[in-house]
Amino acid sequence: MTPMVDLAFLLVTFFMLTTKFAPEEAVVVDTPSSVSEIKLPDTNIITITVDKEDRVFFGVDGQGTKEALLDKMGTKYGVSFTEEERKTFSLLTNFGVPVNQLKSYLAMEPADRKNVNQPGIPVDSARNELGDWVHQTRLTNPKVVIAIKGDVDVSYPTVKRVMDTLQDRKINRFNLITDMENRPTNL
Amino acid sequence: MAEIQEKADSGKGGKKRAKKMSVHLDMTPMVDLAFLLLTFFMLTTTFSKPQTMEINMPVKPDTEDEQIALKASNAMTIVLGENDRVYYYFGLGDPAENPEVQTTDYSANGIRKVLISPQVRGNEKMTVLVKPMEGSRYKNVVDILDELKITDTNRFAIVEMNDNDKQLIQDITGQ
Numbered sequence: 001m002t003p004m005v006d007l008a009f010l011l012v013t014f015f016m017l018t019t020k021f022a023p024e025e026a027v028v029v030d031t032p033s034s035v036s037e038i039k040l041p042d043t044n045i046i047t048i049t050v051d052k053e054d055r056v057f058f059g060v061d062g063q064g065t066k067e068a069l070l071d072k073m074g075t076k077y078g079v080s081f082t083e084e085e086r087k088t089f090s091l092l093t094n095f096g097v098p099v100n101q102l103k104s105y106l107a108m109e110p111a112d113r114k115n116v117n118q119p120g121i122p123v124d125s126a127r128n129e130l131g132d133w134v135h136q137t138r139l140t141n142p143k144v145v146i147a148i149k150g151d152v153d154v155s156y157p158t159v160k161r162v163m164d165t166l167q168d169r170k171i172n173r174f175n176l177i178t179d180m181e182n183r184p185t186n187l
Numbered sequence: 188m189a190e191i192q193e194k195a196d197s198g199k200g201g202k203k204r205a206k207k208m209s210v211h212l213d214m215t216p217m218v219d220l221a222f223l224l225l226t227f228f229m230l231t232t233t234f235s236k237p238q239t240m241e242i243n244m245p246v247k248p249d250t251e252d253e254q255i256a257l258k259a260s261n262a263m264t265i266v267l268g269e270n271d272r273v274y275y276y277f278g279l280g281d282p283a284e285n286p287e288v289q290t291t292d293y294s295a296n297g298i299r300k301v302l303i304s305p306q307v308r309g310n311e312k313m314t315v316l317v318k319p320m321e322g323s324r325y326k327n328v329v330d331i332l333d334e335l336k337i338t339d340t341n342r343f344a345i346v347e348m349n350d351n352d353k354q355l356i357q358d359i360t361g362q
Contacts, residue, residue, distance in 0.1 A: 005214060008221040015228030032329040035337055036240040050325070147239060154325040156267070163244065172246050175239035178329060184295060184337060 025059075026094050026118060027051040029151040033181035040175060044143045046134060047177070049094055052151040054158040055120030058133050059094025065141045066090040072136045079103055096120040099129055123161045131165045138169075149177040240332060245344060261312040265298065266348065266356055267331060269322035273298050274356055277306065279316075281351065288359045293330045302338040315343040318352055 029051050049057040060066060070089045074081050077099040081089070085106040096118035097105045108116065123130045137144055146166060150159055166174060259278045266274040271293060276286040291297040307313050315335060319328055328345070335343050 001214060001218070005218050005221060008218065008225055012221055012224045012228065015225065015232055019228050019232040031237075032326040034238065034240050034329055034333040036238055036333070038239050038241055040237045040239045149237075150325040150329075152324065152326040155321075156319040156323045156325060156328060157321055159325050159328065160319075167244055170246075172244045173241065174244075175241050176329060176332075177237045178240050178333075180238050181333075184299075 024093055025049070026057050026096055027055070029149055030153075031149060031177055031179050032152050034176075034178040035181050035183040036178060038175075040147060040177065041145065044141060044145060046137055046144050046146045047094060048130070048134075048146065048148050048162055049096075050148065050150040050154045050158055050162060051120075052153040053120075054154060055096050055118065056123050056130055056158070056162060057094045057096035057118070058121050058130060059092075060137050060141075060144065062141065063090040065137065066092070068140045069133075069137055072140065073099060073132065076132060076136070081106070098122055098127075123158075123165055128165055128168075130162065131169055134166065134171070135169050138171075145175065146171060147175040147177050240329065240336075242332065257314055258312075261310060262314055262316060263307060264316045264318060264352065265331060266352055267317065267319040267323040267327045268356065268360075269320065271324075271327060273327075273331070274359065275301060276355070286355065288355050290359065293327070293334070298331070299334050299338060302334060302340055307340065308338075313340075313342065315340055317343060317345045318348045319345070320348060320356070 027049060029049055043061055045061055047059040049059065051057070060069065067086050067090045070081055070086055073079075079099060079102070081103065085103065088106045089102075095102070095105065098119065098121065101119075105113065105116070105118075121130045121133065122128065134146065148159070148162060163174075166172075257279065259281065262279050263277050264275060264279070268274055273291045273293060274288050275291065275298065276288045278286045289301075291301065301307065302315075307315075317328070317331055317335075
């Protein structure tokens, strides 16, 4: 029995050390599949999630980046955030509320925050907050790469608006997050 | 539980030896726990990092003059329609040329066959213009980019529908 137990503990240790819990996201999206084999880097990414109700969510990694970003956006939109709100914000994976509702969203209890219906970040030409978020993030952390994670059923005009927003900010290279698919061997 | 078994003294020999003790430890609960943890971590772990598809959009030109005109003979247009339909035609969609619009789908025998046909493959300068319609889904765009990648078509661009395209599609769908 001892060798088996040894092996079992070895495996437990291995899985304990390698496992990384998937971060909690505001929405679940079903991404389309592609044969592309490029992997997304682990750090310095902005994830723009578009769910099937055409709502846009913004997320960036790095707690320091997020705190600095919130300050900049607060200054730009004339909203001031308390230390506690900054802390809460730095722990969010992504969010989909306009800046003027962000304060009340951050003040919620974590359980309520999960249940609340987020309207999505405005990307209209009249009020394009997504562009500001991306722009300010790039000023905070110039190394970021941008990834768009769209649901299979998102209508094209929404994705187009997001892409146009990025292009208006002179970002012409970005990533589309997809699932794996086998490359057909015979053509 | 741990228990110590003492060997019964045989009484023979008479030599005073340190009593041999064998410690017997019941490991079953520990093993149970170990396997429970093992199962838990095995099931929760995610090895797959998300795949991505990198796209480079063309830089928006400041003026119209900076754009290079595309010859109609080197152009192919793919229109992504509603309900996962694909329309394609060769040329730039000038109504005077009366391009022949075909309908196909995203399957292996659909648009892929067209993209590997000699008409596309044989022409090095062939540029594929992808025009997603208002009613198309995001999946369609990713699918077509994927097909272009599979067929190794490097010259392509995502562009907006113009009125000629709309007219051509309307003619074929009869709406």
